[in-house]
Amino acid sequence: xxxxxxxxxxxxxxxxxxxxxxxxxxxxxxxxxxxxxxxxxxxxxxxxxxxxxxxxxxxxxxxxxxxxxxxxxxxxxxxxxxxxxxxxxxxxxxxxxxxxxxxxxxxxxxxxxxxxxxxxxxxxxxxxxxx
Numbered sequence: 001x002x003x004x005x006x007x008x009x010x011x012x013x014x015x016x017x018x019x020x021x022x023x024x025x026x027x028x029x030x031x032x033x034x035x036x037x038x039x040x041x042x043x044x045x046x047x048x049x050x051x052x053x054x055x056x057x058x059x060x061x062x063x064x065x066x067x068x069x070x071x072x073x074x075x076x077x078x079x080x081x082x083x084x085x086x087x088x089x090x091x092x093x094x095x096x097x098x099x100x101x102x103x104x105x106x107x108x109x110x111x112x113x114x115x116x117x118x119x120x121x122x123x124x125x126x127x128x129x130x131x
Contacts, residue, residue: 010034010052026054031062038063 010033015024034052038045038059045063049056102113104126111129113122 014052034059035062035065 010030012029013027014030016027017025037043038048045059046056049059104111
């Protein structure tokens with residue numbers, strides 16, 4: 001059998017009760033723990049589900065539920081330095097230098113955002129980096 005990508009086992013109540021039709025009602029703490037295990041990098045969701053006697057489709061459904069998802073980390077606060085704006089008379093006399101790019105350091109990547117960047121494309125790039 002394929003390795004599921006994790007080593008820990010659940011130590012607690014898995015099933016709260018069994019309905020009259022034989023369906024199991026799993027505890028919320030077990031479902032939350034299993035979703036956290038499934039969201040770890042390199043984990044095979046199918047193998048994890050099989051190991052814990054859960055249908056893989058059921059586990060994937062739990063992964064989509066908001067109340068079982070891991071809370072998102074708060075965004076890091078970055079220092080911001082604002083350059084003083086020249087008054088209009090000075091701006092007419094001296095040529096404007098190109099606006100500097102915004103640099104966002106994220107993990108091992110640096111994203112440089114220029115003034116002419118399309119906000120929709122920037123949003124897509126930042127969402128992809130968060131995933």
